[in-house]
Amino acid sequence: MKIDILIKNGIIIEFDKNPAISSIAITDGKILEIGKELEQKYDAKQIIDATNKIVMPGFINTHSHVAMSYFKGLADDLPLQEWLSKHIWPVENKFLSAEFVEDAALHGCAEMIKNGITTFSDMYFFGDQTAMSAEKIGIRAVLGEGVLDLPVANYQNADEIFAYIRKMHDKYEKSELIDFAVAPHAIYTCGKENLIKAKDLALELGILLHIHLSETKQEVQNCIKKTGLRPVEYLDSFGFFEGDVVVAHAIWIDENEQNILSKNNTSIAINTNSNLKLASGFDSFKSYLDHGVNLSIGTDGVASNNNLSIIEEMSFTSKMQKALNNDPTIFPAKEMVQIATIGGAKALKKCDQIGSIEVGKRADIILIDINNIEAQPMYDPYSHLVYSLTSEQIKDVIINGKIVMKDRQLVNIEEKELIEKAKYYQKKIAEFNHVR
Amino acid sequence: MKIDILIKNGIIIEFDKNPAISSIAITDGKILEIGKELEQKYDAKQIIDATNKIVMPGFINTHSHVAMSYFKGLADDLPLQEWLSKHIWPVENKFLSAEFVEDAALHGCAEMIKNGITTFSDMYFFGDQTAMSAEKIGIRAVLGEGVLDLPVANYQNADEIFAYIRKMHDKYEKSELIDFAVAPHAIYTCGKENLIKAKDLALELGILLHIHLSETKQEVQNCIKKTGLRPVEYLDSFGFFEGDVVVAHAIWIDENEQNILSKNNTSIAINTNSNLKLASGFDSFKSYLDHGVNLSIGTDGVASNNNLSIIEEMSFTSKMQKALNNDPTIFPAKEMVQIATIGGAKALKKCDQIGSIEVGKRADIILIDINNIEAQPMYDPYSHLVYSLTSEQIKDVIINGKIVMKDRQLVNIEEKELIEKAKYYQKKIAEFNHVR
Numbered sequence: 001m002k003i004d005i006l007i008k009n010g011i012i013i014e015f016d017k018n019p020a021i022s023s024i025a026i027t028d029g030k031i032l033e034i035g036k037e038l039e040q041k042y043d044a045k046q047i048i049d050a051t052n053k054i055v056m057p058g059f060i061n062t063h064s065h066v067a068m069s070y071f072k073g074l075a076d077d078l079p080l081q082e083w084l085s086k087h088i089w090p091v092e093n094k095f096l097s098a099e100f101v102e103d104a105a106l107h108g109c110a111e112m113i114k115n116g117i118t119t120f121s122d123m124y125f126f127g128d129q130t131a132m133s134a135e136k137i138g139i140r141a142v143l144g145e146g147v148l149d150l151p152v153a154n155y156q157n158a159d160e161i162f163a164y165i166r167k168m169h170d171k172y173e174k175s176e177l178i179d180f181a182v183a184p185h186a187i188y189t190c191g192k193e194n195l196i197k198a199k200d201l202a203l204e205l206g207i208l209l210h211i212h213l214s215e216t217k218q219e220v221q222n223c224i225k226k227t228g229l230r231p232v233e234y235l236d237s238f239g240f241f242e243g244d245v246v247v248a249h250a251i252w253i254d255e256n257e258q259n260i261l262s263k264n265n266t267s268i269a270i271n272t273n274s275n276l277k278l279a280s281g282f283d284s285f286k287s288y289l290d291h292g293v294n295l296s297i298g299t300d301g302v303a304s305n306n307n308l309s310i311i312e313e314m315s316f317t318s319k320m321q322k323a324l325n326n327d328p329t330i331f332p333a334k335e336m337v338q339i340a341t342i343g344g345a346k347a348l349k350k351c352d353q354i355g356s357i358e359v360g361k362r363a364d365i366i367l368i369d370i371n372n373i374e375a376q377p378m379y380d381p382y383s384h385l386v387y388s389l390t391s392e393q394i395k396d397v398i399i400n401g402k403i404v405m406k407d408r409q410l411v412n413i414e415e416k417e418l419i420e421k422a423k424y425y426q427k428k429i430a431e432f433n434h435v436r
Numbered sequence: 437m438k439i440d441i442l443i444k445n446g447i448i449i450e451f452d453k454n455p456a457i458s459s460i461a462i463t464d465g466k467i468l469e470i471g472k473e474l475e476q477k478y479d480a481k482q483i484i485d486a487t488n489k490i491v492m493p494g495f496i497n498t499h500s501h502v503a504m505s506y507f508k509g510l511a512d513d514l515p516l517q518e519w520l521s522k523h524i525w526p527v528e529n530k531f532l533s534a535e536f537v538e539d540a541a542l543h544g545c546a547e548m549i550k551n552g553i554t555t556f557s558d559m560y561f562f563g564d565q566t567a568m569s570a571e572k573i574g575i576r577a578v579l580g581e582g583v584l585d586l587p588v589a590n591y592q593n594a595d596e597i598f599a600y601i602r603k604m605h606d607k608y609e610k611s612e613l614i615d616f617a618v619a620p621h622a623i624y625t626c627g628k629e630n631l632i633k634a635k636d637l638a639l640e641l642g643i644l645l646h647i648h649l650s651e652t653k654q655e656v657q658n659c660i661k662k663t664g665l666r667p668v669e670y671l672d673s674f675g676f677f678e679g680d681v682v683v684a685h686a687i688w689i690d691e692n693e694q695n696i697l698s699k700n701n702t703s704i705a706i707n708t709n710s711n712l713k714l715a716s717g718f719d720s721f722k723s724y725l726d727h728g729v730n731l732s733i734g735t736d737g738v739a740s741n742n743n744l745s746i747i748e749e750m751s752f753t754s755k756m757q758k759a760l761n762n763d764p765t766i767f768p769a770k771e772m773v774q775i776a777t778i779g780g781a782k783a784l785k786k787c788d789q790i791g792s793i794e795v796g797k798r799a800d801i802i803l804i805d806i807n808n809i810e811a812q813p814m815y816d817p818y819s820h821l822v823y824s825l826t827s828e829q830i831k832d833v834i835i836n837g838k839i840v841m842k843d844r845q846l847v848n849i850e851e852k853e854l855i856e857k858a859k860y861y862q863k864k865i866a867e868f869n870h871v872r
Contacts, residue, residue, distance in 0.1 A: 072814075072815075073819035077764060078765060107809060276758060278764050279759050279763055280759070306819065306824040307810060307825075307826070319709060320712060323716070323718050328515055332513035333512055372851065372855065373543060373547055376543075376854075377859065377861060377862030379508075379510050379865075387512060387743070388508060390748075390828060391826060418809050422809070422812035423813065426815065430815060
């Protein structure tokens with residue numbers, strides 16, 4: 001039988017069994033079979049020799065702002081409000097446009113792939129351009145158009161954003177890679193009326209609802225002052241969690257709120273690096289697990305991380321949680337890898353499609369080279385994925401059954417063009433910052 | 437004038453000025469000149485084109501166990517005592533030998549260089565073999581032979597270890613790369629008598645004293661129970677800090693103890709990843725800074741990290757400290773880079789020789805490629821070094837004026853030989869673990 005790709009003799013990560021050397025047959029974007037000696041059975045257009053490679057599901061990044069690429073390292077080590085109001089918002093105000101986002105998103109998508117991310121769930125503006133860039137590079141994305149009360153980007157009001165989301169939902173209906181989502185920015189930028197409209201739209205279209213929530217103590221205190229309720233309780237009071245919801249950050253959430261999230265199958269996108277870098281805080285996620293809340297990994301934007309390494313997120317998250325809980329056994333390596341893959345799939349309600357290597361699922365697979373001194377010796381692939389390796393060892397990325405990175409070279413775009421464009425924008429942004 | 441190396445047109449990191457494009461002339465192991473257009477002035481045997489490269493002092497790793505390479509990922513996610521007594525000590529007991537250490541140290545030194553580390557300060561056994569491997573690969577090292585009360589490695593008692601250190605100190609007296617140190621393991625493995633002997637020997641020979649200290653709350657509580665004093669006070673009571681001392685971990689240290697350390701110019705090796713991974717704890721280092729304690733960066737061993745990335749240590753340390761202190765301005769990027777370079781040089785009392793790019797200092801320099809999508813755009817090199825980049829971008833390493841890594845390829849050894857050896861030991865160690 002003719003197939004598209006045969007991945008041969010890799011160390012396959014299947015969560016219900018020990019890692020073992022096996023092969024994967026891929027065709028029409030899906031995993032057809034997992035087994036040994038598949039070469040006899042299939043005639044593959046492309047054969048990938050996965051000897052000395054870990055073959056695993058691609059990472060799923062459930063919270064990002066991919067088009068913030070050109071703001072990487074623009075302003076660090078600043079108090080949050082100053083960072084936002086004196087640096088980030090002014091540059092966004094000056095530069096955000098369809099063209100800027102298309103370029104920046106292409107750069108960001110390229111970084112995602114180099115970090116082994118095969119699906120990302122984004123929150124930003126000009127989602128159509130982000131979608132074009134994502135499709136061009138071949139990455140899977142759930143694109144949440146940001147909703148705020150005040151005018152933002154090219155919108156005069158939230159109703160325009162809702163109309164745009166409807167339009168995009170229709171436009172990308174048949175896309176195998178792109179979904180749209182409704183992304184009310186936060187409870188302090190989006191009043192109750194627009195939060196309800198956002199929730200209703202997501203429910204009506206059957207799409208994801210994606211919000212920043214309980215990122216800082218101040219946010220929680222302000223919510224209590226204003227509504228008498230904690231943020232999750234406040235949102236729950238008007239059925240915000242009824243549909244498919246991902247809340248990003250969520251580090252100031254008490255047990256009652258955890259129960260609400262769990263009861264509603266609402267997932268959390270953990271953003272450890274961002275939370276720490278902005279001194280937003282930290283929390284033990286053990287309690288969330290105990291309350292049955294689904295966890296996933298986000299990177300936030302590169303202006304507050306400042307890279308898109310899921311491996312670093314897994315590493316720091318696991319270690320932080322061990323120390324916070326005074327328990328080195330908590331968040332072990334395999335669990336972290338699952339949170340970064342199947343946990344993300346659950347969050348995006350795409351468990352039937354992605355998040356693990358299983359027959360019938362989409363072929364979103366990454367190959368990680370262990371034939372190097374950083375990865376040798378290896379006793380447990382999961383351990384290495386979380387504690388030893390870096391994105392440098394991620395060599396090949398397959399998304400929807402197509403190779404998008406091979407031997408650490410992007411297939412659909414030239415990295416040097418992205419670099420030139422980044423330098424072009426860097427000059428303009430640096431000049432703008434200098435003169436104001 | 438003929439010189440060994442000319443680094444041309446790189447973005448030079450000199451701490452007393454802004455990063456700027458310049459060149460560096462290197463000869464006889466030292467930095468001869470820093471300036472523009474040095475090609476006219478010097479005839480260099482080797483010219484390194486540093487266009488689009490950050491040129492900075494090599495990282496200084498002030499706490500490692502380099503020969504633990506083959507224990508990487510051997511046992512994770514376990515309670516500390518179980519990890520030590522059921523996994524690490526048995527394999528060390530079984531495998532530690534001169535030959536094992538020489539092989540393992542060579543592997544570890546190679547990993548150090550790939551992470552841009554040009555000097556490391558180690559604590560282990562068979563220091564002679566570690567020295568041979570370090571010299572073979574061309575890395576600078578301060579090798580602390582571990583001192584314990586009980587028999588360990590091939591020593592029957594601590595006096596044998598002291599005799600060995602004297603011998604090694606003489607043997608490597610003329611070495612440009614190797615120094616020996618006295619490394620009493622910890623206050624719970626080394627009684628007062630041997631701690632005093634260790635201290636006296638280090639003072640007599642004028643070499644470093646290197647100890648694990650206040651790594652866990654338990655250690656502190658046990659010390660108080662036994663001596664009535666906290667660990668730093670206890671050591672101070674017999675003048676332990678009189679000479680050149682580095683204490684590793686030091687996360688359970690109160691203000692009085694910080695004053696003692698500061699008064700004695702004793703430095704701390706921060707090991708963030710290890711402390712968190714083993715759930716040893718965490719502490720705000722802001723207070724230490726305010727008390728004038730010199731900070732530096734360690735990685736600990738790869739069995740409790742599990743890599744040797746100083747960039748990750750800087751990133752995670754900075755972010756943890758921001759969150760712990762509820763202050764995103766603390767431990768800004770430039771300061772972290774200094775802690776990882778000149779801070780390390782101060783800790784090892786080698787400020788006149790290494791830790792910064794200055795005329796007259798040893799040429800321990802690393803070049804970091806920023807012509808890639810991870811590093812572009814760049815507004816501030818320091819920011820990128822701490823928050824954006826990974827060791828993947830470290831391309832060239834010069835130690836003592838010799839190129840030891842070029843275009844990410846080690847010069848003095850073949851990585852594939854190290855890999856084969858690692859696989860050989862992995863089998864033996866895995867078998868041993870399996871049958872016991």
